[in-house]
Structure formats: structure tokens, C-alpha cells
Amino acid sequence: MCFCLALYFVLLFLSCASAHPYGGLRSPRHNLDLFLHIRAAIPSPDVNLVGVVIVRIIVCLVVAVSRHLEYCPPKQTVYLPVLIADTPTHQKCTSLADKDYTKLINLRRYYLGNVPYGEAIFGCHTTGQIALTFDDGPYEYTTELLDILKAGKAKATFFITGSNLAKGPIDDESLPWANIIRRMYREGHQIAAHSWTHPDLQSLSEIDRRNEMYRLELALSNILGFVPAYMRPPYSSCDGSCLATMKALGYHVIYFDLDTDDYNHVLPDQIYDSVAIATQFIEAANPRTESILSIAHDIHPLTVSNLTVAMLKVIKDNGFETATVGECLGDGSSHWYRKV
């Protein structure tokens, strides 16, 4: 009896402690279920139900309050992002107004269209299309890339990183990035998410992972007035709990089937290897029956000036056309973003 009660309180504490950090206390219904479940296992069920539920509520309150203190001292709610500029440090609270984040936290994230949410997607399926994607920008070479794409009448998808490589936050209007992102959108490219600071999302806690996405969303909503419904995980690392987060936040999780491996071939005597990888892949594909989803990074100068130029030629010569990821997945463009 005593042992069972002790076990009950341990379970109770654990269930409270593992409760969703954004969800607060669990429902009374859950309390009751748990209680009845455990009481059924006790030989003489003379435990006071009301008393136990009260104790549970107290334990949960203690947990909730300690959480609150852990993440943010006075005046901020527990789920507010605490990222500061470049460093994913969580010691300090952000000075940004609460309401900026509240609008993202409260955003209704409907699942629209037929492309799955929160599941890894490795390829697309509109035949004859190649979705060129570029990660980690905008950066120094992105304007040149936009010029090249424009000259080649090509469309691409940009998986945006908010503040990496010491470039400063993308929504700082004194820096060039916000204008570059608006130009991407204006010229028909798709804007997608690649986190705020490019961490391994899989290794982060739920709250830190959400902060990485919310902070980027805040920046993109400042710049464009909407947030993307497509994302790519940094280091291709996101399963289990991370995919669940992305599903909850309403994201399509996009990988690739053509890895140009450009980041391993950044030097002039190396880039040709990436050109060869891409060329062979594209030449081996049949535009009447296949589509391609490629990855490269617009933070490397030769990816822009050499690899992309070469790929555009091979794409054309082999009867493919470029497309955004959304188009290549057959997803209507009204589903690519969420208005904030």
C-alpha cells in the first residue's frame, strides 16, 4: 500500500515533469485516469481521491513554476524564445516584445494540400522538373546567384538561416539580407526555413528547437509578412521528437536526392567534382518520367559562379526545367507560406 502510494507520487511527478513545456498542467481528466489506474493496482483502495488530486495539482504547480523560473525571470511566459543574436544561449531573456512571439505561438498552422507534414521528404514528383535548393544563405554570394538564376530564367528554393557565419540577423534592415530575401520572393523563388543559428535540431530540447524556428519565423514575418511551411533540418538531422516538433509547427521537412556535395569542394581545383556529380545525376535521369531535388549552399562562391552556371546548362541540355520545391511536389503556392 505504502509502496504503491510512493510509486504513485513518483509517477505523478514524472508525468508532470515530462508534460509539454508549452501545455502547462495536464487536464483533470488525465489526473483522474492516472489515479484510477494506480488505485486499481492497490489491494485496499482506501486512498482519498480528492486528497491525491490536490497533491497532484500542487506538484504540477511546483513543476510549472520552477520551469517558468528556469527559462525566463519575471514578466515573460515560459514559452518565449530566449535566443540572443548569434549565440544559441539560453541564459538571458530576449528584449523583444512578448507579443511578437505570441503571434507565432498562437498562429493557426493548418495542414493544407497533399504534401505530408512532419515527415522526411527526399524527392519530388512533377516529372521533368528539377528543384534547385540552396541552404544557409543569404550571404555574400547570394546576389550574384540571383543574377545568374534570373539570366537563366531559373527558379530555386532558398532554405534561409537567420543568423549564421557572423552575418548578423537577417531582419536587421541596416544589413543587406532583408532586401535580398525580398528580391528572392519577388523573382519567383521559394523561401523556406533552415533555422536561426544552424544547430543540430535533433540534439536540442523541445523549447530550444522551437526557439530556433520561432526566431527565424519572427525575422521572416518582419521581412515578408509571412512564414514558410517548408523547412530543411541543418545537417539533415531531424527524426523522432524533432519531426514531431516540425509537424506541430506545420512544416514540410525537405531533404534531397541529388547531393552536389558542394561544401566539400569549395576550392577552384575541387568544384569540378561537384559539377561532375550533378552532371552525371542529371544526365542519368529521364525528364519524361523523373524529377530531381538537389542541394547546394549559396555561402560558397564557386557553388554560385561555377557549379550553378554549369548545372543550368546541363539541366537545359537534358530537357529538364527548374522549379521551386513546392512546384516540384505539386503543392499549390498558397500552401507554401502562412500569413502572420
Ligand SMILES: *[C@@H]1O[C@H](CO)[C@@H](O)[C@H](O)[C@H]1NC(C)=O
Ligand atoms: C568551373 O571551373 C572549372 C575548373 O574547375 C572550369 O573549367 C570551368 O570553366 C568553370 N566553369 C564556369 C562556368 O565558370
